[in-house]
Amino acid sequence: MLLSVLSVCLLxxxxxxxxxxxxxxxxxxxxxxxxxREVKVRVRSQTYLNxxxxxxxxxxxxxxxxLVASFLGFNxxxxxxxxxxxxxxxxxxxxxxxxxxxxxxxxxxGYSVPYGQYRLGTIxxxxxxxxxxxxxxxxxxxxxxxxxxSSKYSDNSKWKY
Numbered sequence: 001m002l003l004s005v006l007s008v009c010l011l012x013x014x015x016x017x018x019x020x021x022x023x024x025x026x027x028x029x030x031x032x033x034x035x036x037r038e039v040k041v042r043v044r045s046q047t048y049l050n051x052x053x054x055x056x057x058x059x060x061x062x063x064x065x066x067l068v069a070s071f072l073g074f075n076x077x078x079x080x081x082x083x084x085x086x087x088x089x090x091x092x093x094x095x096x097x098x099x100x101x102x103x104x105x106x107x108x109x110g111y112s113v114p115y116g117q118y119r120l121g122t123i124x125x126x127x128x129x130x131x132x133x134x135x136x137x138x139x140x141x142x143x144x145x146x147x148x149x150s151s152k153y154s155d156n157s158k159w160k161y
Contacts, residue, residue: 020145025128029055035067035148041126043142056127059120061148067120069095073143074113076128093128093142097121120146 020038023031033039041057061067076091092107098121101107107127108114126144 023057025055025057025126025142028057030057032058032060035059035061035146038145038147040072041142041144041146043128054127056125059124059126059146061122064151065148066122066151067097067124068147068149069118069120069124069126070116070145070147071114071143072145073141075111075141076109091128093126095120096125096127098123122151 018037020040022040022042023033025041025043039059041059059067074093076093087104087106088109090109092109093103094107095102095118097119100121102118102120103114124146128142
């Protein structure tokens with residue numbers, strides 16, 4: 001009897017754990033995702049981007065809320081090379097919040113995970129861009145969690161970036 005009660009309790013605990021929905025960016029290009037609580041956006045190494053492609057996903061929180069982005073993994077290693085003005089040459093990622101870019105003109109590239117949390121807005125986009133005209137991008141790896149927060153708790157003093 002005690003064992004069956006314990007089993008039911010453990011089963012209840014296991015089913016109560018929350019896992020955010022996961023969206024692979026390469027399958028959701030051009031889509032709009034309405035974020036309720038949080039979502040995970042990823043690009044995995046078995047996928048690739050076509051030449052000269054801009055794969056963009058729009059993320060919208062519930063009314064009156066904002067989003068915060070945290071990078072869990074990042075590797076766009078073919079874009080480790082920058083041009084003379086410091087712009088990414090091959091591919092990059094860009095977060096845009098209410099029309100304002102978070103990573104400069106041509107985005108963020110390389111293999112170092114961007115540090116901190118990025119306070120976004122009410123209309124947000126994530127874009128993975130292949131700047132090369134004739135080449136595919138192989139083996140990108142990207143994991144970002146987007147968390148919905150109330151606008152009243154999102155003042156600038158609380159965020160790294």
